Amino acid sequence: MFSEAPMADPRPVLIAGGAGYIGSHVALALADAGRPVVILDDLSTGRQALVPEGAVFVRGDMGDRALVRRLLAEHGCSGVMMFAGSIIVSESFREPLPYWRNNAGSGLAFVETCVEAGIRHFVYSSTAAVYGTPDTLPISESAALRPISPYGRSKLAVEWALSDICETAPTRFAALRYFNVAGADHRGRSGQVSPVATHLIKIAVEAALGRREGMAIYGDDYPTADGTCIRDYIHVTDLAEAHVLALAHLERGGESLIANCGYGHGFSVREVIDVVRRVSGRDFPVHSSERRRGDPPALVADSGLLKAKLGWVARRDDLELMVRSALEWEAKQQP
Numbered sequence: 001m002f003s004e005a006p007m008a009d010p011r012p013v014l015i016a017g018g019a020g021y022i023g024s025h026v027a028l029a030l031a032d033a034g035r036p037v038v039i040l041d042d043l044s045t046g047r048q049a050l051v052p053e054g055a056v057f058v059r060g061d062m063g064d065r066a067l068v069r070r071l072l073a074e075h076g077c078s079g080v081m082m083f084a085g086s087i088i089v090s091e092s093f094r095e096p097l098p099y100w101r102n103n104a105g106s107g108l109a110f111v112e113t114c115v116e117a118g119i120r121h122f123v124y125s126s127t128a129a130v131y132g133t134p135d136t137l138p139i140s141e142s143a144a145l146r147p148i149s150p151y152g153r154s155k156l157a158v159e160w161a162l163s164d165i166c167e168t169a170p171t172r173f174a175a176l177r178y179f180n181v182a183g184a185d186h187r188g189r190s191g192q193v194s195p196v197a198t199h200l201i202k203i204a205v206e207a208a209l210g211r212r213e214g215m216a217i218y219g220d221d222y223p224t225a226d227g228t229c230i231r232d233y234i235h236v237t238d239l240a241e242a243h244v245l246a247l248a249h250l251e252r253g254g255e256s257l258i259a260n261c262g263y264g265h266g267f268s269v270r271e272v273i274d275v276v277r278r279v280s281g282r283d284f285p286v287h288s289s290e291r292r293r294g295d296p297p298a299l300v301a302d303s304g305l306l307k308a309k310l311g312w313v314a315r316r317d318d319l320e321l322m323v324r325s326a327l328e329w330e331a332k333q334q335p
């Protein structure tokens with residue numbers, strides 16, 4: 001079991017985007033460890049119902065400097081986590097400006113406000129999308145950074161800003177580069193809620209539950225064994241534990257770090273769909289369609305650094321478990 005022992009620093013953590021999918025799981029993990037959390041979220045894609053019981057919730061924009069300043073001071077926050085952002089790769093090609101405005105513009109304003117307020121510990125949601133199409137697998141943190149989408153570039157911009165700013169400020173940061181996040185809280189308190197589903201597992205689960213006719217595979221002519229894209233799916237609860245460990249590392253005086261979060265092996269789109277069919281016991285129509293812009297053929301993490309530096313352990317490296325929890329969560333949602 002992951003320790004739910006109280007954390008060393010008792011002061012609250014401000015979580016921007018804590019009413020979203022990943023942020024709410026991290027808020028739950030911190031709350032389970034007895035750490036007070038203050039959640040700032042504009043509810044553009046998140047849901048207030050995902051906020052842990054007893055947590056402070058404020059609806060607002062992470063780019064609202066006066067609001068962020070007030071929240072940090074009023075609650076005496078010692079650390080922040082930044083999940084807030086716009087996350088759909090394909091949408092970022094159609095609407096690059098809102099992606100840059102939100103992820104980079106509001107994101108940088110949030111970083112600046114936190115640094116100016118004297119926040120020492122900053123945990124940032126980065127992404128495998130910073131690598132673009134990698135030369136080799138698994139991908140280590142030293143691989144070339146060549147994002148191929150406005151989403152990936154806008155996320156990398158803030159990672160770079162943090163690296164530069166933390167060179168001279170007393171703030172230290174952890175940028176966790178997530179691969180594909182999946183699954184739901186085992187106590188059913190949170191899961192994916194995106195108003196419009198775009199993620200593979202959510203779409204396949206909706207199809208299995210009869211909430212959509214079927215689904216498309218975006219490209220079956222990639223240079224992979226079955227022609228479909230390969231991704232490294234990480235259970236959201238394992239990812240949440242990585243955040244708690246990253247914050248504890250910074251609070252112990254640890255250096256800033258950038259670390260991949262994944263399991264080191266991948267599944268193809270077809271394999272994921274087969275697991276959803278098997279676990280749900282339901283068949284649904286699947287057809288091949290055009291490639292989707294911005295999709296690299298394969299992304300698999302080397303997460304040795306996360307294990308070595310933070311003592312992170314992959315406890316839920318099981319695609320069936322991720323799919324089962326996603327199915328259970330989805331079944332409870334209003335269609």
Ligand SMILES: NC(=O)c1ccc[n+]([C@@H]2O[C@H](COP(=O)([O-])OP(=O)(O)OC[C@H]3O[C@@H](n4cnc5c(N)ncnc54)[C@H](O)[C@@H]3O)[C@@H](O)[C@H]2O)c1
Binds near residue numbers: 046
């Ligand atoms: N889901 C994945 O597989 C994945 C993979 C890699 C990285 N990430 C990163 O993880 C983070 C969280 O992603 P998620 O999957 O939980 O998405 P999500 O959409 O569920 O969560 C984002 C949250 O931020 C809020 N938000 C957006 N813009 C805001 C703003 N300007 N001010 C305040 N709140 C705002 C939304 O309402 C939502 O609650 C993102 O930064 C994303 O780039 C996600």
Ligand SMILES: O=c1ccn([C@@H]2O[C@H](COP(=O)(O)OP(=O)(O)O[C@H]3O[C@H](CO)[C@@H](O)[C@H](O)[C@H]3O)[C@@H](O)[C@H]2O)c(=O)[nH]1
Binds near residue numbers: 089129217230292
């Ligand atoms: O209906 C669908 C949906 C997806 N896919 C494919 O499934 C794979 C995974 O797609 P998706 O679940 O949408 O995730 P990604 O586009 O890989 O992006 C996620 O994972 C990235 C890290 O790898 C994060 O940066 C992003 O925020 C997050 O949305 C891709 O090959 C898609 O083309 C399909 O074939 N059909």
